[in-house]
Amino acid sequence: MRIAATAALFAGSVLFQAPFGRLHAQTAPKPLRIPIEQYKLDNGLRIVFSEDHSAPTYGISITYNVGSHNEHAGRTGFAHLFEHMMYEGSENVGKGEHMILVENNGGDMNGSTTEDRTNYFESFASNQLDLGLFLEADRMRSLAVNQANLDNQRNAVQEERRQSVDNQPYGVTSEVLQGLIYDNFANKHSVIGSMQDLNAATIQDVQEFFRIYYAPNNAVLTLVGDFQPADALAKIKKYFGAIPAQPAPPAPDLAEPKQTAERSKTIEDPFAQVPRLDIAFKAPPGNTNDVYALDVLSTVLGGGQSSPLYQSLVKEKELAVNVFCYIEEHKGPSTFNVVVLARPGKDLKEVEKVVIAELEKAKSEPIPDWELQKVHMMERHQTAQELQSTLYRAYIIGEMASIYGDPNLINTRFDKIQNVGKEDIERVAKTYLTQENRTVVTTLPKPKAETAQKGAN
Amino acid sequence: MRNNPVRWSLALISTFTISFAQIPVDPGSKAIPLSQVERKNKAPVSDEILRVKIPKPTEITLPNGLTVMVLEDHRLPLVTARLSILGAGALNDPADVPGLANITATMLKEGTRTRSSKQIAEQTEELGAMIGAQAPFASETATFTASGLSDNASQWIALASDILLNPSFPEDELNKLKQRTKIQLQQQRSTAGFLMQERFSRAVYGNHPAAVTSPTLAALDKITPAMLAEWHATRYVPENAILGVAGDITPAQVTQMFSALPAWKAGSSKVALPKATKPASGRQIFLVDRPGSVQTDVEIGNIAINRMDADYVPMVVMDRIVGGGASARLFMNLREVHGYTYGAYSALVARRYAGPWIAEGSMRTDATGGAMTEFMNEINRIRDKPVPEKELEETKRSIVASFALTLERPTELLDYAIALKVYNLPADYWDTYPAKIMAITAEQVQRVARKYIVPDDLQIVAVGDAAKLKPVLDKYGSVQVFDTNGQPKATP
Numbered sequence: 001m002r003i004a005a006t007a008a009l010f011a012g013s014v015l016f017q018a019p020f021g022r023l024h025a026q027t028a029p030k031p032l033r034i035p036i037e038q039y040k041l042d043n044g045l046r047i048v049f050s051e052d053h054s055a056p057t058y059g060i061s062i063t064y065n066v067g068s069h070n071e072h073a074g075r076t077g078f079a080h081l082f083e084h085m086m087y088e089g090s091e092n093v094g095k096g097e098h099m100i101l102v103e104n105n106g107g108d109m110n111g112s113t114t115e116d117r118t119n120y121f122e123s124f125a126s127n128q129l130d131l132g133l134f135l136e137a138d139r140m141r142s143l144a145v146n147q148a149n150l151d152n153q154r155n156a157v158q159e160e161r162r163q164s165v166d167n168q169p170y171g172v173t174s175e176v177l178q179g180l181i182y183d184n185f186a187n188k189h190s191v192i193g194s195m196q197d198l199n200a201a202t203i204q205d206v207q208e209f210f211r212i213y214y215a216p217n218n219a220v221l222t223l224v225g226d227f228q229p230a231d232a233l234a235k236i237k238k239y240f241g242a243i244p245a246q247p248a249p250p251a252p253d254l255a256e257p258k259q260t261a262e263r264s265k266t267i268e269d270p271f272a273q274v275p276r277l278d279i280a281f282k283a284p285p286g287n288t289n290d291v292y293a294l295d296v297l298s299t300v301l302g303g304g305q306s307s308p309l310y311q312s313l314v315k316e317k318e319l320a321v322n323v324f325c326y327i328e329e330h331k332g333p334s335t336f337n338v339v340v341l342a343r344p345g346k347d348l349k350e351v352e353k354v355v356i357a358e359l360e361k362a363k364s365e366p367i368p369d370w371e372l373q374k375v376h377m378m379e380r381h382q383t384a385q386e387l388q389s390t391l392y393r394a395y396i397i398g399e400m401a402s403i404y405g406d407p408n409l410i411n412t413r414f415d416k417i418q419n420v421g422k423e424d425i426e427r428v429a430k431t432y433l434t435q436e437n438r439t440v441v442t443t444l445p446k447p448k449a450e451t452a453q454k455g456a457n
Numbered sequence: 458m459r460n461n462p463v464r465w466s467l468a469l470i471s472t473f474t475i476s477f478a479q480i481p482v483d484p485g486s487k488a489i490p491l492s493q494v495e496r497k498n499k500a501p502v503s504d505e506i507l508r509v510k511i512p513k514p515t516e517i518t519l520p521n522g523l524t525v526m527v528l529e530d531h532r533l534p535l536v537t538a539r540l541s542i543l544g545a546g547a548l549n550d551p552a553d554v555p556g557l558a559n560i561t562a563t564m565l566k567e568g569t570r571t572r573s574s575k576q577i578a579e580q581t582e583e584l585g586a587m588i589g590a591q592a593p594f595a596s597e598t599a600t601f602t603a604s605g606l607s608d609n610a611s612q613w614i615a616l617a618s619d620i621l622l623n624p625s626f627p628e629d630e631l632n633k634l635k636q637r638t639k640i641q642l643q644q645q646r647s648t649a650g651f652l653m654q655e656r657f658s659r660a661v662y663g664n665h666p667a668a669v670t671s672p673t674l675a676a677l678d679k680i681t682p683a684m685l686a687e688w689h690a691t692r693y694v695p696e697n698a699i700l701g702v703a704g705d706i707t708p709a710q711v712t713q714m715f716s717a718l719p720a721w722k723a724g725s726s727k728v729a730l731p732k733a734t735k736p737a738s739g740r741q742i743f744l745v746d747r748p749g750s751v752q753t754d755v756e757i758g759n760i761a762i763n764r765m766d767a768d769y770v771p772m773v774v775m776d777r778i779v780g781g782g783a784s785a786r787l788f789m790n791l792r793e794v795h796g797y798t799y800g801a802y803s804a805l806v807a808r809r810y811a812g813p814w815i816a817e818g819s820m821r822t823d824a825t826g827g828a829m830t831e832f833m834n835e836i837n838r839i840r841d842k843p844v845p846e847k848e849l850e851e852t853k854r855s856i857v858a859s860f861a862l863t864l865e866r867p868t869e870l871l872d873y874a875i876a877l878k879v880y881n882l883p884a885d886y887w888d889t890y891p892a893k894i895m896a897i898t899a900e901q902v903q904r905v906a907r908k909y910i911v912p913d914d915l916q917i918v919a920v921g922d923a924a925k926l927k928p929v930l931d932k933y934g935s936v937q938v939f940d941t942n943g944q945p946k947a948t949p
Contacts (some may be wrong), residue, residue: 029608030705054532055864056507082582094495096793099783101500104851105541106507106858109783125507125861134500141484152492155796159752163819167752169647189737270749271647274640306578315575318633321640342641377585381606389865446749 012305029193032383033411034224035394042219043245047236048397048407050224052390057393058225060132061121062140063398065220066213068191069115069252069332074298075156077193078201080113082209084153087111087122091142095149098135105131107392113191116331117402123391126226130235137239140219143210147203148437154198161192169271177278180263181439186252187332207354208389222398222407225390254332256282263439277340277351279433286329287404291365292416293424294432298325298426299375300367301358302338306374308358309338319346331403336432348442362429366422376418383414407421460478464569491794506854512886514701514874515708521723522696526874527711528703530867536704537604538715539866540621541670541875544728545599545692546592553679556672558592559576559687560634560680561853562599565590567630570622574630577620586613587796588620595658595667597809598879599693607705608929611714618717624689626682635677642671645666646941649754649920651818652745655943657756660743660916661813665734694724701875703867705804731810732841736909742936743942746923746946753825753921757832758815761909764807764880770893772814772909774803777852778902780816786835787816793832797824809880814909826929833933839906843899858890 015255039047068079089095102109102122109122128218165171182188221240223232259282284290300308302325313320324339338359342351386392393410400409484727547558566588567574569928570876581588586605592598603617631727640696645651655670662668700718736759780787780803789802796819806812816836820828844852873887919926923938923946930936938946 016556019465029606032533047762055861056509057862059863088492089495092497094497095492096494096789097496097500098790100494100496101502102857103782103784104858105502106855106861108862123862125858127503127505127507130501138500141649148492152793152796154797156792159797159799159819159821162752162821167819169644174586177482257908271747273643273647279935283754304578304582305583306575311578314637315633316638321637321644343636344643374579374583374585377606377609379585379683380608381535381585381587384535384606387533389536400665430468 007080023222032380032388032414034386036397036408036411037229038407041216041237041241043241044215045236045240045243046220046235046401048220048222049227049229049232049403050222050231050393050397051227052224053226055390056126056226056229057123057390058126058129058132059121059123059394060136060221060224061119061222061394061398062136063117063119063220063222063390063402064213065218065402066118066249067114067116068189068193069186069254070213070249071186071193072198073185074200075193075205076189077161078193078197078205078209079118080193081154081157081198081201082206083113083118083120084157085109085145086139086143087148087199088145088153090139090144092138093135098139100132101135107132107440114189115191117399119395119398119402121199121395121398123389129227129232133235133239136221137243140214140216140240141243143214145203145206150201150203150241154201157192158195158198159365161195161198165192167271169269169273170276170443171271173267173269173278175307176265176267177439177441179279180265180441181280181282181335182256182333184254184332186254187330188257189217190277191334207214211246212249215249216240216243217245220398221399221405222394222401224394224397244387250399254285256333259437259439262435264441264442266442269443270446272443272445274344275342275348275445277342277348277355278441278443279338279340279352279355280439281336281434281437282334282439283327283334283432284401285331286334287406287409289386289416289424290428290431291327291329291334293420294334295327295329295373296372296417296420297338297362297425297429298327298376300371301325301362303375303378309362312350312358313340313354319343319354321350352440359433362433363426367425372422379414379417405456469617479581492494492521492796494793496791504674506858508891509860509864510869511860511863511873514703517708519695519714519717519719521721523721524699524719524878525711525715525718525915526699526701526871527706528707528871528874529707529869529935530703531705534607535604535704536610536699536702536706537704538602538617539868539871540601540698540700541879542599542601542693543597543697543879544694544697545688546596547594547669548597550666550669552666552765553678554684555594555669556638556676557680557688558692559594559672559683560598560631560638560677561603561685562590562592563634564626564631564685565601565624566892567634568625568627569619570625571623572619574627577616580616581613584613584616584806586616588613588617594670597719597728614660614714615717618715621693621720622717624685626689628682629684631680631682635680638672638677642674645671648762649747649750652747652920652941653754653756653918654861656743656745656939657758657815657916657918658918660741660918661737661758661760662734663737665810667734667812671813673745691724695721696723697728699875699878701871703871720824734811735759737912737915738914740913740915740917740934742917742930742934744904744921744923744926744930744936744938745812745918745941746938747920747941748922750921751822751882753821753822753828753919753926754804754817754819754829755825755832756815756817757836757916758813759909759911759914759916760811761805761814762807763809764813765809765874765882766807768905770890771897771905772805772807773900774849774852774894774897775839775906776803776814777801777856778844778848779835786838787818787832790831790835791818791820791828795827795833797821797828800830801828807865822925825921825926826918829929829933836910836912840903840910840912842903844902846899849897849899849902853894853897856894860891
């Protein structure tokens, strides 16, 4: 047995020094900064390193610059279905063996797909650096998928759609909103896609998609944690260096025509018991000054129970059970969203009026200082939490590098939030939170047909 | 704040992971070729396992009986304080007032002697902190959590201390909370998850208080501010509590910042162990008719062991083999080979009283029959056949090797230390845990599988389209049908 012969390579005590018992004066806040080093292989693979030797672990992500934005009509959901195919085997890794190798060696792993990118990520103890790199390189180089495996994962993805969308209360609401608010096909269809389009996907589609989008020049490899850069770089060259580059994939056209009139739709939900109101506004692409300002405004209006929307709708007027306000940020057009879970029996027009009134205030009344302070502290807390695991750092860095071309956004994003001024907030409220730019989806509980059946029971 | 809707490919697997299993092929049973899991064994793997010594927190016991544990981690300006109060959880609710512990916990931040609900929300959020308490059903423990930045920790800790020690339970806020809770009682019946939990808990726990999963309307109507104050005065007592603090803070700072806690008045007694549970006897099948369902949620299991049981370690290994992750038998069989589901797993619930071992998954309605067959095949396989040596070794290795990643998560490390207290485990428990895992044999795995997974006593619950599911489930025994309000139905 191998284990008995294995010496302890690292001890936890490296991390946790004995307490000194002295009191630190509360001095300047610790800066939230992590190191970023960038490299590029000859085949175009971008590499980002962020060293951190505080634990004997590392996180790795590979982010491909492809998502549902790249899909064409008749193949919605394909980018995500393809993500599943990446676990179905390559030259040196069998179908399902990826999960086995990661878990048997104490690692964590997953993959995810959004509109803008697809990523794959693992975390391991630092002695398994080769394994993480090899697994990602082998499937980038030599993905091999057969019909039975495609059919198998098509089933798994359709179950995923049923589980997270079709069998859930409000499951289709966001899909309906996305379809209504956008005009451009690239933006208006959901990441999970339709059952019909998933059924239509073929092996040829898989091969084409792999060739066009899964080339090293369309990917970013991020490594965070306990490794030596020179050693890691040599290993990356060994595993990834010979994978050929491909012509740059076509960039999707994400342009949206300007919205000129309010849009609205009411749907009935077979599971919902409480009406829900989604009010959304089109916004510019992410990582722009206006979206940072809208992000701050969303936290001012709806962040936490002290926010005006919560206090007014839930506590004072008791029109709602809960309310959320957030930005959905994309490389293409983003959205500013307010979601209200209304109290049954309340007039939804009244609920909508109260929301709009709170949004209108932002156009005329300057945001109080304490509310800006609140946003900064909540954002700083969230940012610090996002830096806790090497895996999540690798995830975010890869995402920022892939979507916006700037891995350093993990460090500078908070500054951009902090630099948003009151006049910026007033300006974006006036520009984007307008009636003609508004889209409203109302989700109502479907009336029960049960009364008729009850007699039979 | 930003919201990034993400589609996960595999459902997030928790820290714990498990090994591979060969799926026996049933020749000739399927016309369509199945998708087969394949091992090529060509990837470079380091045979060494990083042995991790779980760091031990600094521990102090205050004169009033409060245990305080501090785990320093100065990597980021974060501090998390979690107070676990045994005896203040929903398991201890009076039988006629289910929800009392929960409402008390939620009401803590709705007013103190010197602060209104709105002031508490404003002050907490202006500091960027999060403060809240919860008392989940089936748990003996109420958990009060405060977390925030070390920049201003003394301020939010003072605020949290006020919320914990001086709640005023204002009547108007209680009435508002009751109204919101009543709507939640209605809304929760829309999810298959709640309907499953309600029916499965009743099935396995029977008359034990752990069977309760929700407040009732009648209980909500009954609750008064005086009842909350009484619950708080008698149940929120320091001698039954453990405060765990992790992050960018020293023990001396903890003592200074939590200066209100030494004055927290001790109560009268330590909490006794909860009433024991026992496995349900005789197989029962429950079907919850959820109109409109396109999937069936299935749970299969029965009461197994408590956390102090000597069989805990072999059960952990057995559970990992059957369903502990994306490389375990259930996932490989039901998803990777058959494509019935997005994921199928098992879980072991072990507290100070015995909880269930459960196998579970969600699958499209017309795949329910096939999925049930495979669930039962896997249950029979772990009972009837010794685990192959390689699979056992890999499973044990996966458990031990996964400890390295916990070094990134200080609050989880603290949980390990707190578990020693709550379950009365020896001080060197975690130091010897890897060796205990590595010592488990195939024979032990089979023994606990046969002892705790008894096919004739399994409780089977399905939530979905009853008209289509009843014929599928009939072959497993007599099916009892319920509606979404939890009432028996004569026919689906």
